[in-house]
Amino acid sequence: MSNWPPLRFHVPVPAVRPGDSPDFSHIVVPPAGSTRRPDVLAAEPDLRDMPYGLVRVLDDEGGAVGPWDPGLSPSELLRGLRAMMLTRAFDSRMFQSHRQGKSSFYMTSTGEEAVGAATSMVLGRDDMCFPTYRMVSYLMARDYPLLDLINQIFSNADDPLKGRQLPILYSARKYGFYSLSGNVGSRFGHAVGWAMASAYKGDHKIAISFIGEGTTAEGDFHEALTFASVYRAPVILCVTNNQWAISSFQGIAGGNETTFAARAIGYGLPGLRVDGNDFLAVHAATRWAADRARSNGGATLIEFFTYRVAGHSTSDDPTRYRPADEAAHWPLGDPVDRLKTHLIGLGDWSDAQHEELEAAVRQAVRAAAKSGEAVGTLGQSKPDTSEIFEDVYKEADWRIVEQRREMGC
C-alpha cells in the first residue's frame, strides 16, 4: 500500500458561469505607466519581468502617462479612433445582415478593435500581417474598400475571392494582409518563414502575426516560436488573449498557470504583455517590437490582454457559458471609449464631434452595404461557376479541364 494520497485530476473552471455575478477580481491591473520601457535592443535575459507586467498608457481619466506613451499626433489618434469606430459599425451591420439571411456567417471583433487598428498603423504596406479572423480593424486602418469586404461576405459576383471562401476569411495582398484560413494557428509559422525570407533577401520588410490565446495550445504556436528564435526572424508574434476560445475560458489553454507573454521566456524571446484595450499601449508595444525586428534584434512575443465582448460568431450564444453582463465588468474598459476620452482630454475632440464621426462611419457602412446588396447577397448572386476550377493549380490539369466541361462552364 502506498503512503501517498490518491491522485487528484484537475480540470480548470472559470470563476463564474451564467447566472453568477461577473468576477474579475483575479485580474491584476497595474496602474498606467507603471511598467518600464526597456531599450529596444535590450538583451532577452534583461526583459524577463516584462511578460508579467502590463504595458498601459491611458490612465482612468484618459491621460497618457509613463514611458510607453507613443507620442502620436492628434491626426494619428483620430485615424486610429476612426478605424475602430468603422470596425464597430461594420461589425454591427454585418452581424445584422447575417441575421437577415444575407450571408451565411459572420464574426465580430467587438472590444478588440484597438489590436488590429494600432498594429496596422505601425506596420507598413510592404510588411505583411498574418491575421486571425477577428482583425478586420487592421484593414479598416488602411482604408481597404468596404465594398470588397462586403462582397466577400455576401460571396456575390464581385467577391474578390471568387466565392471560394467562408465570409470574413479575407485576403488582401496589396494591403499587406495575408490569406486567412479556417484552421486556426496554421499561418503563425508562415509569418516566421516570410520574415526569414525578408532577412534572407536583405530586405527591410517585417512580418506580424496573430493567434488567439486558445490557439496557443496548437503545435503551430510552438513551432513558430522555435523557428523565430532559432533564425532571429524579423517577426512580431502576437497572442490576442480575449479570455475566451468559443466556450472555453483561457484557463483551458493554460492561462491560469502563467501569462501567455511569459511563454516567450522559454524560447529566449522578449515577451511583452499589453493592455489590449489601450490604443496607445498597443501602438507603443508594436512599435517597440517592430524597431527591434528592423534592427536585427529578432522576434518578440506580445500578449494583447483584452476581452471578447460578443459571441464567438453568429453561430454562438455566449450566455450559455458565461454571465450575460460580463463584458460590462471587464476591468480594462472599452478601447473606443478610452481613446475618445483621451482625445477629449487633449482638447482635440468633443462629444459632438464623436457623434458626428459615429454617424459618418455608420453612413459609410450603410452606403457600402447597399452597394454590396445591389450586386447581390448570398444565393442571389455569385461569381461565374467556372471559378470553382480556377487557381487550384497555376495551370489546370486534365481532371480540372474535364470536370469544368462536365459542369458545363
Place this chain on the structure above:
Amino acid sequence: MNMVRAINSALDVMLGRDPDVLIFGEDVGYFGGVFRVTDGLAERHGVARCFDAPISEGGIVATAIGMGAYGLRPVVEIQFADYILPAYDQLVSEAARLRYRSGGEFWAPITVRSPYGGGIFGGQTHSSSPEAIFAHVSGLKTVIPSNPYDAKGLLIAAIEDDDPVIFLEPKRIYNGPFDGRFDRPVSNWAQHPASEVPEGYYTVPLGKAAIARHGAAVTVLAYGTMVHVALSAVEESGIDAEVIDLRSIVPLDLDSILQSVRKTRRCVIVHEASRFAGFGAELSALVQERCFYHLEAPIERVAGWDTPYPHAFERDYFLGPDRVVVAMQRTLKG
C-alpha cells in the same frame, strides 16, 4: 551518377541558377543529410542557402510556405516520408489551398523532398509509401522518380514549378536499381543507362510518364522501386508486357496509360503502398471507366498488404517480381 548524386546535382544546379532557391531540413546543412543528398551544398553555396532545421516537420513546411509566399523557392527535406504527417495539416490546409483560397493572390512554390518506400528493413516508420494521401489533395503535385536521370530532371522541374510539389525519393534505389530479389546481389547504378546524368541544367516535365519497356501483352503501371520489380518480372516470365513508369502521380499522364491499355487490353497496377484506397484504386477506376470495352480481363492490383509495415517480415511484405508475374499471368488467362 547514382540517384543520390543526381538529386544532389539537381539541387546544386538550382542553387547556382536561382538565388531564390534555398534548402533546409533536419541534418541537411553541414552534415549533408542522412542519405548524403545535400552533401557539400552548404559548403559550396553558403549556410544561408542550405541549412539545418529544428526537428519540426510542421515548422519546416510552415516556414517554407511563408517563404514561398514571399517569393522564394524553398526546397525542404522531410527526413523520412513516414515523418511527413506532422506537416500534413500545413500541406493540405495551407500549401495546397493557398492559391485557390486567396483568389490567386498568394501561392507557395515549395518542393518537399522526402525519402520513401520500403525494402531496407526500415520497419514501420522508415518504409511507408504515403503517396495516396497526397494524391487525394487538390492543389498538390506528387512526383516519384525511378532512376537518376529522371530524379534530377524531375526535381529541377519541381523546383521551378509554381505549385507545391511532394517529391518522393525511393530510398531503396538511391544506390542501385533494386528489383525485389533479396537473394541476389544488388547491382549499382553504374551499369544502368539512366545513370548517365548531364552535369548541367535540364528538366524532365511533370505529368509525363515514360515507357520503361515496350510490349504488347499486358500493361504494367508502376512507379519508383516497383518499376524495377516489374521489369524483372517481365524478364523472368518472358511475358511481353509494356511497363509504364508514371513518374508523376499528380499530374497524371492519363493519355499514355489509356493508349497502352487500349493496345494491350490488360492492366496490372503495382505499388508498394497498401492496397485498400491506395493510388492503384484510382488508376484502376480510371482505366476501367475509359477502357471498359477494350479490357479482356479484370484489372489487377499488386500492392503492399493492408497492414502497418512490419520489420521481421520485410521479405514477406515487400512485393517482389513473383507476385507481379502471377498477376500478369492471371490477366493473360482472363
